Amino acid sequence: MTDDRPRAAVQTHELMLALVRGPALAVATLPLSILLFVLSLLAVALLPIGVGVVLLPPVQHVLRRYANQRRRLVRAWGGMEVPEPYRPWPRGTSGGVVGQVERCVHLLKDPATWRDIAWLPADMTAGFVTALLPPMLPLNHQLTKRMLEPTREMLLARRVEELYESRHDAVDSSAAELRRIERDLHDGAQARLVAMGMSLGAVEALVERDPAKAKEMIAQARENSAEALTELRDLVRGIHPPVLAERGLGDALRALALRMQVPIEAEVELPGRFPEPVETAVYFAVSEILTNTAKHAAASRVWLDALYARDAPGGAAIRVSVTDDGKGGASPEAGSGLRGVQRRLAQFDGVLAVDSPVGGPTMVTLEVPAEPLG
Structure with missing residues (x-):
């Protein structure tokens, strides 16, 4: 016969936690959900007259912070991961009026914006009720997870954007690397090779008239060639280290x-x-x-x-x-x-x-x- 006392003790502990957490969650989140829902609808409604362009980004910033906090609570209290679904901000998003318009367009195109807004009435109704009833608190966590986690379509769209950004970065990195190689060749090895060629040209003119000076210039040319070889080796090592290959x-x-x-x-x-x-x-x-x-x-x-x-x-x-x-x-x-x-x-x-x-x-x-x- 198995002893159910440890299991009963765990269930009692979880129920006591739910008795404390549930009402606290309901009381704290209900006014926030109502306020953010009203402000979100107001911001969207005022977009045609321009006021919403100023209002929407800060409201959504607060809403996303609020939703992320609820995602963390679901992970901490319910043991369920709820990834963030938001698209990354586009590069070069600037400040000022143009920046506000860019932010608005980005937010309006992001499906996660509308899912957050749709979650608020569910949270202030079904979420409020399930938080007040201790046995129903895990339903509350499941509701939050289902409405705030990214859909498969959102994950695919974000992955496409990430691949586009990665390709863009790869092209930029390759171009920057080519410029670095060209600069190093021009300023380093090429300059030394040109100097060595000039020295050898002078040696030809001096070899019969001033053998001692010609010998000195040959030694200098040899030194330039050694330094050019060293710089070329360093350049190649920077492209692909020999020990790695x-x-x-x-x-x-x-x-x-x-x-x-x-x-x-x-x-x-x-x-x-x-x-x-x-x-x-x-x-x-x-x-x-x-x-x-x-x-x-x-x-x-x-x-x-x-x-x-x-x-x-x-x-x-x-x-x-x-x-x-x-x-x-x-x-x-x-x-x-x-x-x-x-x-x-x-x-x-x-x-x-x-x-x-x-x-x-x-x-x-x-x-x-x-x-x-x-």
Whole structure:
């Protein structure tokens, strides 16, 4: 005979929590839902006369914060994930009157805007009743989840937008890389080769009249050729590091850690080789993260952990974490470095997460779906 006392104790505990949470949720959310619903309808109704253009963006900003808070409550109290369905803001959204019009158009075209507005009357009626009745609180969470989670069509539309942005970023990155290579060739190796050619031309004129001067200029030309070769090697190494091509991502990350000025403890466990584009993207992403850490974190120690995660949410993936004991405060919004890493990884369905409270420590984690070769 089984003992049902532990189960009964758990159910009693959950009921007591619902007795406290449910009424508190109902009382707190009812006036907010009514107010935001009225303001949303008013903003939409006033669009034709221009007032809604000013009113709609701030109202929707508050509504989205309110809806996100309810999504977090569903996760914390109901154990159900409710992803955000909102489309990303378009690039170059400016301020001023033009910016307000752009925001309005974006909000009106986003299906999540209308789903949020439609959720408000449901929340102030069925949601209010189910929150007041403790046994019905899980129905309340399910209602919120069903109305606030993205639909399949919304997920597909957002994925199409993300792919468009990734393609745009890939084109921009390629163009920027070509410009960098052209600039490095023009300012470095090309200039030295031109100088070497001029020196050799002068040597031809001096070789019979002033052999000593000709010998000196030959030595200078030899020095220029060595420096040009070094610059060409550095340029090629910047395009694709030899250790990455010859020995794979694991050894390339270890070599990268050894070259940094800040002491780095590297723990790398990667099985064999991965597709070359993925290895290159991860390598340069980690290189950028470590460079940012060395420049801005004021850290005395850095930890680099790279592994192959077979149990990643999106399938098997390369996962790399960079942790430092610096001053913290890092975020993709704070500078172009981490934003560039995000764009580079997005081309491979990769993601970047930054946990960096002010005062530290900082942990930057990237994850890129990948399968080993062979």
